[in-house]
Amino acid sequence: MLMKCGEVRKFVRLYLDSELDAKQSFEVEQHLESCAECAGLFQAEKKFDERLGRFLRHGQLTRPFWKKIEALIAPRPFAKVKILWPLALAASLVIAAGTVLVARSRPLDLANAVEECHSAYVHQITTPEFSGAVPTKIAQQFGGRLDTAAFDYRPSEPGFTSSGARLCHVGGVPVALILGHCAETPVSLIVFRKSELDHFPQTKRKLESGDPIACSRSGRYQFAARFIDDHVVCIVGDRPRPVLEDLLKTLRRADG
C-alpha cells in the first residue's frame, strides 16, 4: 500500500534526519520514486540542509590551539630526576621495551574510528538503508569520494549473511557500511577508497609496509583490514580474529 503525498510530506524532516526506521524509510522512498513533486520538495529541503551544514561546519581547525590542549593531557616527561648514566641507560632500555609492548596492544587508528560505527549497529541504532543496487539518491551523497562498487564486496564464506547496507561516515570519510552476521553475531564490513587512507596514518603505514592484513582490537571488537582493488575493506565484530581474517580472505565482488 503506497503512502499518499500528504502522509509522505509529514515525514520529510524525520526522513532527512535519518530518524525513520527501515520500513518507514522504504515506504517514503517508494513514494518518492514515483512522485516527482514530492521528490522535488524533498530534494529542495535536502539542498537547504546541505547548504546550512556547509555554512555551519565551514570554520577551519585552529591547530596550535588543539596542540596546546593535547599537550595538557600528555603525561609529564620523566626528566628532572638525576640518575647515574648506567642506570639511565638501563631505564631507557626498559622504557623502550615497554613502548614496544604498549604499541602492540594499542588499537589501530582505523580500528578505533570504526568501532563507534559497529557499536551503533550492534545496538540497533544503525540499520540497513537498502539491499541490492545503491539507490541514486544515496550515490548523490558520495561527493565524489566514494563509488557504488564499494558496496559490492561480500565474503564468499557461507557463514556470512548480509541484511543490507548504508552510507556512513567514519572520521569524516564516506564509507560503504555492509551490515551482516556471522554465527549470529553482528559483523560490519566497511569499505572506502584507498585514497582516503591518509586519514588513518597508522593503518596506512601498516598496510603499505606489506602486511596483507592489518589486525587490531578496539574495545570489545576484533578488527581486520586489507586492500582489495583500489579499496580498503575492514571487518569488525565480536568474533575471533582468525574468523575475521578468513572472511576477509574470501572477499568477492558481486557482479553488477
Next chain:
Amino acid sequence: MDREEQRDRFLSLLRPIERDLENYSRRMVFDRRDCEDALQNAVLRAFRAFDRYHDDASFRAWMFKILTNEIFAANRKRGRIAEFEIAIEPEEIEEFAGLDFTADAPISWETLSDALDEELLVALQSLNDSERAVLLMRAIGELRYREISECLGVPLGSVMGNLSRARQKMRDAILRARRRSCL
C-alpha cells in the same frame, strides 16, 4: 589500560571530531572570548572522566554533551540562559516533522539552497540559545534526536520542537532579508 594507552585512545577518538567541536563552540558561545576556554575545559573534563565513558556509547555525543555544559555555563556568566520552553506533544510530532506549505513564501524553496553566508549568519542570530544548540548539534554534531535529548537533558518532544522552530526561523530570516533587499 594504563594511562598512556588511555590517553592515546582518548586522542584517537577526539582528533576526528576536533573541527566539529571547535565550529560548534564558536557558533554557540555568546562571547567569542569564551570559545577556547569552553573547549579546553570540556576536553580536560572529558579526559578526567574517560574511564567512565562506555565503549558502546557514541563518543561524539558524549563529547558534545560535556562541551554544551561548559558553553551554557560560560553563557550564563554573561547573562544568557538557555530555556527549552518550546516542546511538542507526541501527537504533534507529525505536524512538526513535515513542511509548512502554507507559508506564503515569495520565492521557491529551491532558491534557499543558494543562501549567502551573510544571510545565514543573520538568520542564525535570530535563534535563541536553545534553538541554536539543537540545530548545531544536529547540523554540526550529526547527533540523533535521542542523543540530543540526552545531551541537553530535555524530552525528545522538546528537541523536535526547538529543531523545527530553528529551521523555520532560519528560513523566515533569509526570506525577510531578501524581501528587504528587494525594496
